[in-house]
Amino acid sequence: MLLAFDVGNTNIVLGVFKDGKMITNWRLETDNNKSADEYGMIIGALFQYEGLSVKAVKDVIISTVVPSVLYTLQHLSLKYFHRKAIVIGAGIKTGIVVKYDNPKQVGSDRIVNAVAAHAKYGGPLIIIDFGTATTFCAISEKAEYIGGTIAPGLKISSEALFEKTAKLPKVELEVPGSVICRNTINSMQSGLVYGHMGMVDYIVKKMKKELREYSNDDSADVKVIATGGLATMIDSGIDCIDHVDKMLTLEGLQLIYEKNKKVRKSDSKAEQERCEYGEETF
Template sequence: MLLAFDVGNTNIVLGVFKDGNLIQNWRLETDNNKSADEYGMIINQLFSYVGLSTKEIKDIIISTVVPSVLYTLQHLSMKYFNKRAIVVGPGVKTGLVIKYDNPKQVGADRIVNAVAAYAKYGGPLIIVDFGTATTFCAITEKAEYLGGTIAPGIKIASDALFEKTAKLPKVELEEPGHVICKNTIESMQSGLVYGHMGMVDYIVKKMKKELEQYSSSGNSAKVVATGGLATLIESGIDCIDCVDKLLTLEGLELIYEKNKGHKGWK
């Protein structure tokens, strides 16, 4: 079995694959201060709860945008699973042609998402990932990763309003149902949620237009959303074709299959 870690700035999503199928997945808070032993004990408890044994794990793969957590998880892999973790990074076979000016600057999570989405849906394709940042990635029908847009995530915007103002409170991220709001809480919710919906709609429309020059088939780009807040934002706009919350984990499994057995991965 394969254990996959997707490490984001806010959450760590981990999943267990058996024969290419995702059989369990969990979401933990990303904590730079947690030790390998602390994460190890949490994972042991999660495994025990569903009847899995750490001895069943044959390989581990990690995608991370948080370098400080990488060493911790590598240490965890050796101590609790007796495995040297595979880390997604430069030199890894993905099946994509990276057209970014500097391919090393592309976040591992964006590449992993693109691998999974292209395998499942083909191209042209736009992937919107609602994480700590909201990212937009464009992939052509020829599996070319062109690049995209990075915007502040909705939680970052909410925290900024609370931290940078004297009187505005923290609010739950939910739709108030209207934009002419008569109290501060709903006014903030309206600005945060509907403002984010408007941003997503605008960027997707512009990205679709720019993608047309790369398409020989004339097909319109399919828009796939992922990330923790994808369902909230997708509910209010029409530009998203589907929500696929486990996209990154599936991408990690695909990358593992493309690279296992290659020199340098063991």
């Protein structure tokens, strides 16, 4: 089995794959203070609850946007699964050509999403990830990562509104049902949720135009794929999203693992080494 970690600023999403198919997944809070042993005990309990054996895990792959957690999970992989984890970054074969000015600045989660979305839906496409930040990524028909946009996520916006104002309360992120609201909580929910929907609608419209100009095809069918915890809420109020795919990042990790597993070498302790590739791969 393969154990995949998608580490975000707010949550760690874990997926277990057997023969290329996801058999279960879990969501944990990202905690910089947790040790490898603490995470190990939690994961062990989750495996036991699902009737899975930790010993059946043959490899581990990690995508993280939180560098401080990476060492902990690498240590976890070595101690509990006896594998040196594959870490998404420079030297890993993905099949995506990164056109960013500095490819190293692209978050690993955005590349992983691109791999999965292009494999499942083709291109050109726009990927929106509703996480701590809301990211928009443009992928060409030729599997080129062209670039994108990063905006504050809904939760960040909500927390900023609460922390930077004297009288406004903390609110749950829910669709209030109207924009003419008669109380403060609904008014804040309206501004946050409908404001985010409007932002998404505008950026997608503009990004589609630029993608078609990039491909010199005014009639190109640009698909829009949404992922992340708040994707369903935002999709409920706008028409520009074609597919909501909550497991996109985990599926991308499994695809990247398949591209890299044949060149991983085992040492005498059955640990794995990463192989280096050419400059065109991320």
